[in-house]
Amino acid sequence: MDTENTTLLAPKPTIGKVPAEALPTLVAANLADAPLCGSVLVLIQFDVCEEIRLDQLRQILGARIVDTSFKHMAPGYVRFQRPPVEEALEPLVLESGERLQGEIKYFDYGVVSVVFELPFSGDWDKLVQLSSRWVWDTNFESLATRIVTQKLERARPALVKPYDVNSAEWLKEDYFIFHLREIAGAPSANDLLASQADHISQVVRGETQTLSDGERQEILQSRISYYPNDLAVIGWNAALIYDSPSGAETAIQLLQYANSQLLEFRHYDELLTRQLEGVYDFLERGGRGMWSRWLTARAASKLHTVLLDVSELTERADNAIKFLSDMFSARLYKLAATKVGVSDYKDLVQQKLQTAEELYRFMVDEFNQSRAFVLELMVVVILIIELIFFFRGHPI
Numbered sequence: 001m002d003t004e005n006t007t008l009l010a011p012k013p014t015i016g017k018v019p020a021e022a023l024p025t026l027v028a029a030n031l032a033d034a035p036l037c038g039s040v041l042v043l044i045q046f047d048v049c050e051e052i053r054l055d056q057l058r059q060i061l062g063a064r065i066v067d068t069s070f071k072h073m074a075p076g077y078v079r080f081q082r083p084p085v086e087e088a089l090e091p092l093v094l095e096s097g098e099r100l101q102g103e104i105k106y107f108d109y110g111v112v113s114v115v116f117e118l119p120f121s122g123d124w125d126k127l128v129q130l131s132s133r134w135v136w137d138t139n140f141e142s143l144a145t146r147i148v149t150q151k152l153e154r155a156r157p158a159l160v161k162p163y164d165v166n167s168a169e170w171l172k173e174d175y176f177i178f179h180l181r182e183i184a185g186a187p188s189a190n191d192l193l194a195s196q197a198d199h200i201s202q203v204v205r206g207e208t209q210t211l212s213d214g215e216r217q218e219i220l221q222s223r224i225s226y227y228p229n230d231l232a233v234i235g236w237n238a239a240l241i242y243d244s245p246s247g248a249e250t251a252i253q254l255l256q257y258a259n260s261q262l263l264e265f266r267h268y269d270e271l272l273t274r275q276l277e278g279v280y281d282f283l284e285r286g287g288r289g290m291w292s293r294w295l296t297a298r299a300a301s302k303l304h305t306v307l308l309d310v311s312e313l314t315e316r317a318d319n320a321i322k323f324l325s326d327m328f329s330a331r332l333y334k335l336a337a338t339k340v341g342v343s344d345y346k347d348l349v350q351q352k353l354q355t356a357e358e359l360y361r362f363m364v365d366e367f368n369q370s371r372a373f374v375l376e377l378m379v380v381v382i383l384i385i386e387l388i389f390f391f392r393g394h395p396i
Helices: 003-009 020-032 054-061 124-135 139-158 189-205 213-220 245-287 292-318 327-340 342-391
Strands: 036-047 049-052 085-093 099-106 111-122 159-162 171-183 231-234 238-242
Touching: 036 124, 036 139, 036 245, 054 085, 054 139, 085 139, 099 139, 111 124, 111 139, 111 245, 124 171, 124 189, 139 159, 139 171, 171 189, 171 245, 189 213, 189 231, 189 238, 231 327, 238 245, 245 292, 245 327, 245 342, 292 342, 327 342
Parallel strands: 171 238
Antiparallel strands: 036 111, 036 171, 049 159, 085 099, 099 111, 231 238
């Protein structure tokens, strides 16, 4: 008998009195009503200066240095090259009565990160409603801005080339992390995805309505697990993590780092855009004229200084953390960086660096041509003067 027909005609297996094919439905029904336990984290980050001297800052604040945790045991050299400094904040109470714990982190490449945390317990519907309200709430940004402004007054001696203190020039990024440390029944990642795909997608997007199949699939493609019972679904503005507190710490730190990188590359992108616009304006105003070319030396020197500074700073931000022996953390970071847009802005910065380098070489060539012309002109003038004196009978 054909094997395929044998399979089709065989009696369906049962577990107790429940048909096996009915189990996914029962799992979904149980998980839908299962209580959830965890916390919601709000990350608000600011680009406040070119560099922060962490050693000096730690002395000023008396704060501790953050150690990087990893999913599994990793060598000591797999860590931040210069670990950020962390300072606890006083608990905050919102107008809604929600009580938030807070902390602030200082990264050496000039980024300050404020993290608010709210303990959470409830069901999926409550989490969806909370996500929708918080993801689109702008009060966190203004609250974090006030805190950072106050903190930087004290930390100012450790700041290198701080930006305008009124925060108007600070670039900002926010991100939301929904950490579920416990779900009744301790479902596996596969069971959770099979039964709660709609709710997970809504939480990551901050939507109260059910999303389309295409959008849900796009969101769930950005998932990663290390053990059968952990899960991280990464979105561009929020992420859902199902893991123990120690296991989730890896993802939380890497998401924070990825967003700080995004902030830095956004800053470099805007800086290079302004520099390139200034060069183009200079050339359009007559910078390519015969005598105006002498001014290109100063403009080219300024552009080259910016190129060197940006190259150094981007390399520092890009290499702030290493994953030499922790491939899962490397894959998790790569997924997070891709989703939040680090790769896109990094490519933009690289393209503008290349454009600026080509402009610099062009301007140097223009200056060299002008200098060569002037030298040739001086030689001609000297020859003419010699000829004049020669024909007058008064050789020089």
